[in-house]
Amino acid sequence: MARLGLVINPVAGLGGAMARKGSDEPDIAARARAEGRAPLAPLRADRALTAFRQACTAEVLAGPQVPEGTRPVGPGDLTQTAEDTHAAVAAMQGEVDLILFAGGDGTARDICAANDGGIPILGIPCGVKMHSGVFARSPERAGQLAAGFLNDARRRTEMVEILDLDEAARRAGRLSARLYTVARTPLDGQGARQNPKAGNTDMVGEVDAALAAYVAGMREDTVYVLGPGATMMALKDRLGGGSLLGVDLAEGGLITARDLDETALMTRMVGRPVRIVLTVVGGQGFVLGRGNQQISARVLRAAGLPPIDVICGPDKLAALTPSELTIDTGDPGLDAELAGYWPVMTGPGRKQVMRVVA
């Protein structure tokens, strides 16, 4: 009888809305508690577990967090560190057929470090950084993919890369992914997992003329919220220079604030016409919810769901499998509202329509 292992990293994702570029800093949980931020991962794990149970009856072994209806595994006394993850994964060796985990790139690295038996792993996307190839595109899809894998006697897997970004470097504005290891993950023919080609070259040259046209069309009375990424960096350069990995503001043709967090964004947008300008995360197809969590559901709603302009080179769009963009604002209602077809600026006088899904 197939069994599922479930590992939840409660800290995962906390650093996103705090503009910390990740949650690897040891005191992140304490600081999040001080700011009144609730852990996100357990809720997202619940969503995945619900989807899983709709399609599969396999027993679920869980640790260090033990959701309702699962069997505890690993030590009971917790250290509140990565050691808990290590101990749970070690205890799952030989006991489960798939490890489903709720976390980000850091959690994926921790799991791989303890996964001596090479059990296939699959990620419920909860982190700030999710560049590794193991993450499903949504908690629901993670649950469905896990169920499909355990229901299929063939248990087909493929090797994917486990990447992580140096958070200190990322906070300093340098985007450098590092390959940590490879892992087995369920073979996915339907594009339920994120595309693992993170770190694709931004086709800045291709879209440079589009950026010039965009700048020429910018309005004086509007606040522009500019997301992170190399394409956005090229746009920010045309406006006096901004941050590579942060969310910046432009007003009157100039960058007026850099690397804002959710709260600062809310304050600066009040009562003004707003446009959000974003690019696509290379190889993943995310426009909202990866690396730009500051532009949160709260921010978008407070600004009255402002127009969102996406600028991205055609090569980057062509590399997406399936050919669609993904949003994950953390608010399924808003995601559904925003989903549909978005025109993406790919060059001067060129737009490509992309399906946007949650």
Place this chain on the structure above:
Amino acid sequence: MTAPIKDYLKQSKGFHSAKWSEPVVMEMTGTGRRGVVFEDAPAPALPGKAARKTAPALPEVTEHDALRHYLHLSQMCLGMMGVSLFGTCTMKYNPRIGERATLEHLKNLHPLQEAETLQGVLELYDNFSDFLCEVSGMDQFVFQAGGGADAAYTHACVTRAYHASRGELQQRDQIITTIQTHPCSPATANTAGFEVITLSLEENGYPSIDQLKSVVGPRTAALMVNNPDDMGIYNPDIKEWVRIVHEAGGLCFYDHANFNGVMSRLRARELGFDACMYMLHKTFGAPKGGGGPAVGAYGCAEHLVPFLPAPVVVKEGDSYKLDEDRPQSIGRVREFWGNAPQVMKAYAWARAMGAEGLREAADISVLSNNYMDWRLGQAKGVRRSNPGIDAPRMEMTRHSVEQVTADTGCTVFEISNRMTDFGIDALWLSHEPWLVAEPFTPEAGELWSKEDIDYWIDVLEHVIGEAYADAELVKTAPHNGPIKALTSALDDPAVWATTWRAYERKHLKKMAAE
């Protein structure tokens, strides 16, 4: 259909091109040899500085030397004479009688002659327009455009003129196309000043109606699409697409580059399209290749006829004239009336085929492609584009050797090079954008026999087998051609030379040593 090449792969060592040790013609100078010697040729009287001080460096060869030299060169670079399933190009036999006919009937004519002395060729233009109107349901065809892209450009200009005539050009600044439509549609739309909105493919292999609806509106000037595209999947919603665009006030253009599989099976006008384009140098049996003369026959419905490029051949009573007086015309897209010899060859081909012949050719091309598709489906490491879609493919489909490349490191370029060692012409790979990795796109049309298709696929399978057994053999191909694949020479400006003078300048030492 061609005659079979029987057990070619088993019985012969394959193909080997001619390989002459042929010098560059400039190296044949200094011999004092001559072709024709004009004893009493007068020395030209030139003003002081115009006269050169030294004689020009010309090759010195006899007439026979010149003929032999260029014959050798042609033997070493003659292509397109093996089995050529050159996709998206609808390779056809070009009947030699077409060459004879154009020589006999066109070589003594000039387009600036008085129309009454051109009645034969004008009648041919008018008849062929009628023929294509019957095939497409349109009301008038013109043959001025010098190729498919020129015909697409014609449509972009007609779109501009049409909306301008209605006072809506400022408002209608967008042309909608799809990502697998030939890149000439977006390119010419941009050139004509429109913003291009490109729709992406979805699960069925074409964009959904919802996606189209998300962009159609008061800014829509036109829809420009191929159908089927190079993936061979026919969009069954196309009639609804046309209705949606028309409802919003836009025009619809059908790029019929891939007409071969649907000849006599559908009419663009009956699907609602306002205009369409055929390539006479592909679908209609006129020669193609070498970037030489081509014709994009552009046809449209009555409401667009006033905007057509002038002159248009019109019949008045029993005679034909060239109507230049067309105040709403977009003007010329090409000199005179386009490539008249191509029009004549295509007309001869079309008349010889007739309606029945067109239908049979269309059916054979679909049958051949599906046979090819079935066989390629069994080839190791070969995968069809849109693998998850079981919709039938029409006259061609794109395939991929991505798996072979992943397993062996041999790319589709190298596999194509190796296939030439067996008398297979280089593969057609893909149009922009390259959505399929390591792509190739074969198209059998109605010309190639089952045996030729089998041979072609046998060679592909053989080469893939070689890639797995001895990748180096494939990577260093061709082995039976006149020269090896060039690697670095073309990357270094200090080395390459495209003229003799550049060669002399860059390779002085080497020449001195010789």
